[in-house]
Amino acid sequence: MDGRNIIWSVEFLAHGTYIVSGGLEGKVRRWRAEDGREVGTEMNAGGQVFDLAGSQDGKWVVSGTHNGLVKVWNAESHEKVSEIHGHAKPVGAVDISPDATRIATGSDDSTACVWSLASGERLLGPLQHDGRLAAVRHSPNGDFIATATCSHESVRVYKSLDGSLIADFQVRVGSYLNQSLAWSLDSKQLYALTKYGNIHCVDVATGTTRSKWSIQDGDKPRCISLAANGTFIAASVNSSVTFWDSTTHKQIGVALQYDDTISSMLISPNNEHLVSGGDDKKISLQDLRGILPESYFIRVSTSTERLLPRTIR
Numbered sequence: 001m002d003g004r005n006i007i008w009s010v011e012f013l014a015h016g017t018y019i020v021s022g023g024l025e026g027k028v029r030r031w032r033a034e035d036g037r038e039v040g041t042e043m044n045a046g047g048q049v050f051d052l053a054g055s056q057d058g059k060w061v062v063s064g065t066h067n068g069l070v071k072v073w074n075a076e077s078h079e080k081v082s083e084i085h086g087h088a089k090p091v092g093a094v095d096i097s098p099d100a101t102r103i104a105t106g107s108d109d110s111t112a113c114v115w116s117l118a119s120g121e122r123l124l125g126p127l128q129h130d131g132r133l134a135a136v137r138h139s140p141n142g143d144f145i146a147t148a149t150c151s152h153e154s155v156r157v158y159k160s161l162d163g164s165l166i167a168d169f170q171v172r173v174g175s176y177l178n179q180s181l182a183w184s185l186d187s188k189q190l191y192a193l194t195k196y197g198n199i200h201c202v203d204v205a206t207g208t209t210r211s212k213w214s215i216q217d218g219d220k221p222r223c224i225s226l227a228a229n230g231t232f233i234a235a236s237v238n239s240s241v242t243f244w245d246s247t248t249h250k251q252i253g254v255a256l257q258y259d260d261t262i263s264s265m266l267i268s269p270n271n272e273h274l275v276s277g278g279d280d281k282k283i284s285l286q287d288l289r290g291i292l293p294e295s296y297f298i299r300v301s302t303s304t305e306r307l308l309p310r311t312i313r
Helices: none
Strands: 007-013 018-023 027-032 038-044 049-054 060-065 070-074 080-084 091-096 102-107 111-116 122-128 133-138 144-149 155-159 165-169 181-183 189-193 198-203 208-214 221-226 232-237 240-245 251-257 262-267 273-278 283-287
Touching (some): 007 273, 018 049, 018 273, 060 091, 133 181, 144 181, 165 198, 189 221
Antiparallel strands (some): 007 018, 018 027, 102 111, 144 155, 221 232
């Protein structure tokens, strides 16, 4: 798919049926995953789009931009719902809570905040950090918010209810884009891709590192994504993506090679596809069943005991 310009963020919507993208162009675009066709009109984010988030119910898209703007969009009609002017510097990290009621944001002004998705009212923060925010991620159960700064060794976990700090890990992530953290499905573990090309798995309850392994030597370790069934991890360094067994930490399948540096990458909700975007100005959708063993596509039950969809519809 032709992203028009450098892509800094891609996101799945509606259980993988659609993809949204944004980047240097300053527009948010929606694509149909089935055939790669663009859907509807572009959304004008009002500045270079550093990060995008989609709600789990598929109704909302949130964009964060270089000029500090945060906008909420109706994912179907592409109409702007609200606009938040709460940060003095670029917003490089946005995330929507699992219940689609709150937005977490992280900015170069060294603060993280939580906002009402419906009203734009600030509900929490600003949570002060020692440097610009590289990542903000709600846990799957909605109880926690993880943050990371790229200029200091700090990955923190806060309670989403009151903003109290419960853990601060000395881990330095490798990307200033919101791609360096991934939660386990049970919200007990947090994975971080470091500046030095390692994956740290930390235990939130004990505040300790459970495991650590190296993925690849090289510059620009940027993106990490955990499959929804928890069986494997995708990680990008420069223009390549490698896949890792989340239990044995052994590399699986074959590495994917792209034309240029990857800035954003995500495994689909059904574990079967990988979307990516970067400096080559393209959005790519890769079928993972052709490169990973069948055992990594087992179905898992969600907290509501529903099975994840097996195919993109």
